[in-house]
Amino acid sequence: MIRQAALDALPVRGALPELVSALDAHGTAVLCAPPGTGKTTLVPLVLAGLVGGGPRRRVVVAEPRRIAARAAARRMAWLLGEQVGDRVGFTVRGERVAGPGTVVEVVTTGVLLQRLQRDQELAGADVVVLDECHERHLDADTVAAFLLDVRETLRPELRLVAASATTDSAGWARVLGGAPVVEAAGVSYPVETVWAPPARPVRPPHGMRVDPAQLTHVASVVRRALAERSGDVLCFLPGVGEIARVAGQLGGVDAEVLQVHGRAPAAVQDAALSVADHRRVILSTAVAESSLTVPGVRVVVDSGLAREPRVDHARGLGALATVRASRAAGRQRAGRAGREAPGTVYRCWTEAEDGRLPAFPSPEIRIADLAQFALQAACWGDPDATGLALLDPPPAGAMAAAREVLVAVGAVSDAGGVTARGQRMARLGLHPRLARALLDGAAALGARRAAEVVALLSEEPPREYGDDLAAARRRARAGGDGYAARWRTETARLERALAPAGRTSASGTGTPANAAPAAFGERGAGRSPGGLAAPDDLAAGLVAALAFPERVAKARGEGAFLMASGTGADLGDGSGLRRAPWLAVAVADRPPHSAAARIRLAAAVDEDTALAAAAHLRADTDEVHWEDGDVVARAAQRLGAIELASRPLRTPDPALVRAALLDGLRAEGLGLLRWTPDSRALRARLGFLHRTLGGAWPDVADDAVLLERADDWLEPELSRARRRADLARLDAGQALNRLLPWATGEAVRLDELAPERIEVPSGSRIRLDYSAEHGQPVLAVKLQELFGLAQTPRVAGVPVLVHLLSPAGRPAAVTADLASFWQGGYRAVRAELRGRYPKHPWPEDPATAEPTRHTNARLRR
Incomplete structure (x- = not known):
């Protein structure tokens, strides 16, 4: 039974007539609705005709995250009084809950992107809702551009809605071809802001590092919030590691502590999104910023930090970086406290700092690795992406780097056109590097072993798994934690993706020159890299090296390696890989101001493996x-x-x-x-x-x-x-x-x-010194040799600087104006030197005296 009372309570209902009219007239619209208004749940139901009595349409809702897709589908099914999989279903990577009667399907943007590549018309879909488009994920921007292309060339009747709580509505309206902007007024409960900066300065974040003092402060603010306010506390932190550290510091609090992130088990995610009869502290990454209503939350503690991708194209290193969250993200986070009742947000920074924060998060297209985007664009038929309607164009340098990767893995030709191999790689739903490793690794080692390692690389194992890729694989095989479960699911998916082609043709057509030889598995199966790893471990190294051949590294000292890219890389103290002669580095980042990268995940290999994987x-x-x-x-x-x-x-x-x-x-x-x-x-x-x-x-x-x-x-x-x-x-x-x-x-x-030399009145030819810094040539000559010279000699029109020397050759005076010197300065020099050098002439009138190089005695003779 439809829960009509809950539907009627959603504030977005008032904007629905305008939204429907806009879609009827233009086919596209931008919906701006505050958090908690029902834009994610009610709007798709109305557009599908499941409530409100409109015509029946099939609606696809694209969410940026799996947790949001599942939660949105469950909420809509609950509003209809049904089970998920009936008229409302969802599809995320590795999981589909939908049936023949499904009318509204919630998918991740990655899944929708794959569908568009398989079926550009998106047959059967009448309306697509791009939810939370303000987050500017690369997949979402790409999907929007592709859908607009579909509307323009194949299906003008396809309707498209860009929905968000905080977004650049004018920019999206422009991209959507002058789409109307529909704004929904929310019933916003007041949220009090408490500024709670650390008492002492903390180091700003850099790379993945967050000052432990900052996390200790966040934990103390959570304790303060529990003491000062009622209701559940939702605390935003940048990543899984920070969540674990803060959780460890909240021991003994009178509340259940839940850790919510993309890697969390489904049971934990469900618990956070369910009504509880006890108090909770929910430590979450940005997954809880949008789309999700966490019941019972009255307090938000915001660390003010977020994670964004960064790429060092010169070194071929990509990683996440911790940054200050934008003001838009801050508004989204604060809004979680006012979804159901008045609330409070504790912000762990000063009010003055708030005004200096960026207005919106950085679009991924500006900062991320674009290899996967470039492959999608090439498969779409626009390798340069110049014909796509994008809110921000891709940076030229990043696109050039992406094309180099695609050519190297055989996904595109030198001219930029996609190959048959590239089309297959795009359908795998992996980064092109990992797709190359899966295809060529399967040809060399078999589908199972290649899929296992690629599954590890597609979602980096938890830190407690260590830095040895082969050991992490063994732990995932035996593990019963949430990561191991997801790893097994992804491994099975990748095996299925390889199955149609079979092992013998796993590399597809157009295999590049740098593909691993199919005979590698047989050649290397009985070998061990320097006695440091078992043969099965050699497979892990090969697959990692196939994915990142420029990161193949040779030892150059205890724990120090040189990668083929030219970048130095160091292992952490205590790593079991420190004595390996060669490594295949899977994950590395470069700390600020450091010339060497830090190796986070790698596998030991032998030289033959390294040479085979990075033959090009x-x-x-x-x-x-x-x-x-x-x-x-x-x-x-x-x-x-x-x-x-x-x-x-x-x-x-x-x-x-x-x-x-x-x-x-x-x-x-x-x-x-x-x-x-x-x-x-x-x-x-x-x-x-x-x-x-x-x-x-x-x-x-x-x-x-x-x-x-x-x-x-x-x-x-x-x-x-x-x-x-x-x-x-x-x-x-x-x-x-x-x-x-x-x-x-x-x-x-x-x-x-x-001239090299100049003749003076005594007849001597004196060498000029042109090296003086002030630019004037220097004439160093004994004073008596210039008697009778009224004017300073000139060279190229420049008066020389005369260094007048004593009979012993020591400096007595410096002048650039001899006439003035004879009239004034000479008297003082004569008075000082005549007693010291009595045998030399010191006439009272040097202007009329005879120049000489000799003493008085010589003159008398």
């Missing part, structure tokens, strides 16, 4: 580079960045040698060349002319500039050089002459414009 990365190369102060030339065998073997190269490519010598010059400087005093003087003279006259006179002061012009002045000597010693014999001054402006004829004026 193997190359024989001639390597010539500057190392330890000289040119090193060798022929090397490599697996990516990992050196397998090498030998000296007797006749290296001259171009590679030349490049290595240039690297050496850049690293150690032009001092590797032979610089005589004349060479250094020439460089200084040219530098002076460049500063003074510019034009055709070259810039030779900067080493980097000279190295950029190596072809202009170091050839042909550089091309004939083979090692450091050859550079030391290369006359830099002779080479610099090639940079003179010979083409303009200015080169012949070098001695005129910047």
Whole structure:
């Protein structure tokens, strides 16, 4: 029997006539309805004609999470007075509860995406409701784009509703082709905000790490909320690990503590969503932000943290990162406290911080690994995704990285078109890397073993399973926990997905050059990688290496490895894998400010396994580079960045040698060349002319500039050089002459414009120093040799800086204006020096005196 009273109590009922009219007129609509209004449960029933008397239509509701899909289906079935699977059913990965009479089906967005790839018309569906679209999951954005394409080209009668409590309604309306926006007013119970920041500063989150002090504070706020308020407490935390830590600190509280997350057993999820006759504390990830009403909750404790995907494309590492939750998420979380009655939200940050939080969560399409999205787009017939109606376009760099992965696993051709193998991979419902590992692993090892390992990789095992993939597989086989149950279900699903093709054709058509050889299983079955693992464990390593060939890693020290990608990776202390000679790294992340990645999950393999799985990365190369102060030339065998073997190269490519010598010059400087005093003087003279006259006179002061012009002045000597010693014999001054402006004829004026020496009144030819930092040439000369010189000498129009020396050659005065010096400064110098050097002339009028290099005695003779 339909529970009419419960239906009538849902506030969204008032917006339904407008929504139905909008769909009748436009075929698309955006529904904005606050939490608790019934948008997830009543709207699909009305659109299906199950309540309200409208025409009967088949409605598909897409939810971002499995727990939300199950809960929504159960709630709608309860409202109709039926069992799930009758007129309301659900389908999530690995589980379907629906029958021939099902009219409303709740599915995850991933399931709907698979259906669209199999049947682009989505035959039998009349209306699709995209729920919680504000969360901007990549699958949801992709489904929306595909559905709009279907409406435009195949089924204009297909109706589409984008529904959310907090969203960019204008953006969604634009994407949906100018769809009307329908807003439902909710019966919102007041929610009091209590700001509860830590008493002392805590370290901000980075990577997956959350400051333990922050979690201790959250636990204390939960205890405070239990003491100050009535009702159940819903506490939001970023991940499973944080939930477990806070749960451990809530021992002894007068309430049942439940841990709710995507990996939680169905029984725990059901308990959280059921009415209880005792007080509860529900520790939850973001799965409880949307779609779900948790009965009895009157208090929310919000840690203010969330998890978002991050990808390091340069290193091929992807991981979740802990971030500050957006203001939109904060509103959603707070709304859980006011679903059924007035409530309270305790926010574990300050009110001032709240205004600086991002308005909305980051769309996954901007920050996530796009390999799976790119494969879906290629299968859809739009490899670049340029024709898809997306709220945010995919970043070009991320799409390029995704295409490289797809080409490597044989999913798309070099031109971007999907292959038959790629189409099969897309239907597996796995990331393309894991799909490659499943197909090629099944061909080498059999469907069962490949499916078991891929199931482990598709949902990372709990931390307590350890970092050894093979050991985690054994534990999952024997385990009775929730993870083990899900693992067995996923293993069976993957085996079924492989069954139609059979083991002999598991890799499908278009097998890429980097696929594992089918004979690997027989070749390696009786082997053990260095005695560190049993043959069955070798299978785990092979499958992991097939999924992540660039993460095959070779030991380079106790617990330290080098991955084929070139990134260093370290195992944790106490890991049983630390002595393995080779690893297939399945999960790794790179802490901030760290050059090496941390290995979270890996399997020991032998060299043969590594080479078989990552065969496309193997190359024989001639390597010539500057190392330890000289040119090193060798022929090397490599697996990516990992050196397998090498030998000296007797006749290296001259171009590679030349490049290595240039690297050496850049690293150690032009001092590797032979610089005589004349060479250094020439460089200084040219530098002076460049500063003074510019034009055709070259810039030779900067080493980097000279190295950029190596072809202009170091050839042909550089091309004939083979090692450091050859550079030391290369006359830099002779080479610099090639940079003179010979083409303009200015080169012949070098001695005129910047003479090497200048003649002074005594007849001496004194060398000019052009290396002075202030730019003026320096003339260092004994004072007596300039008697009678009225004006300061000039070079290229610039007065020289005269360093007047004592008879002993020590500086006595500096001037750039001799005339002024003779009239003033000379008297003081004469008074100071005439007693010290009485044998030298010190006339009172130096302007008329005879210049000399000699003493008075010599002058008298």
